Amino acid sequence: MIIATWNVNSLKARLGHVLDWLAEATPDIVLLQELKLETDRFPAAEIEAAGYHFAAHGQKTYNGVAILARAPITDVTRGLPGFEDEQARWIEGTVAIGDQGVRVASVYVPNGQSVTSEKFPYKLAFLDAFVSHARSMLGDASRPAVIGGDFNIAPEAGDLYDPKGWAGDVLFHPEERRRFRAVLHQGWTDAFRALHAEAGRYSWWDYRAGMWQKDHGLRIDHLLLSPEACDRLEAADIDRAPRGRDKASDHTPVWARLADQARINAPYGAPEGEAAA
């Protein structure tokens, strides 16, 4: 089972890219962010024609998150529990894959803009509620869970091109990173980092100043696996190809492949080649 996350920066503008990627990568579940459209404007016919069910939480112009899945999606929650928010930044549902299904969430964490902006305390408050809700999602140990999205946090120095230049700024601020680590300490695993030790692997490149061409990016899009999901982890990676297309999103998909059953010899920390053994 392949699950992916992708901030598409307008689903309307990126629908062709999304449909192409669904056909090429054949993911079973895709967590989308920045739809930038209202829920009733979701391109349902095109997504369903591609073979996917969907659940969306949209709003006009900004934000918006969705779940695409090859199986039905049930028990959908819109909005981050415990956090009053007019902005559409969280959707959660159960996908009927496997014996117990898998609980998934798509999250679009606020950017924060700058440390002195009023949007920065909003980001931290969102993250506090996220830390709390992530803990509660681990309560059902019989069912794997995956939280994926645009976290707007580069967790470690190897996750951005200029950590010294970014030190203390939003996306690499100690208060953001501390909250990201708090979620890992609960028992969630960063799927990409579990299988890749190397620095310099990014999921977002600014449109401006030739950042893509210079490979000056940040790894801010993540898939977090519950212990039950982590024990099934076979592979994970960042697919750079969509970022190189014309009219690309500034983010590119991050994916993970989970086995149907927990694996006793889970490849945690092992090279990719051994993971497939």
Add this chain to the structure above:
DNA sequence: ATGCCGGGCGAAGCCCGA
């Protein structure tokens, strides 16, 4: 210090992203 690019909105130029 600011703009760079790109999308939305809406029909020019501003807001916003990260």
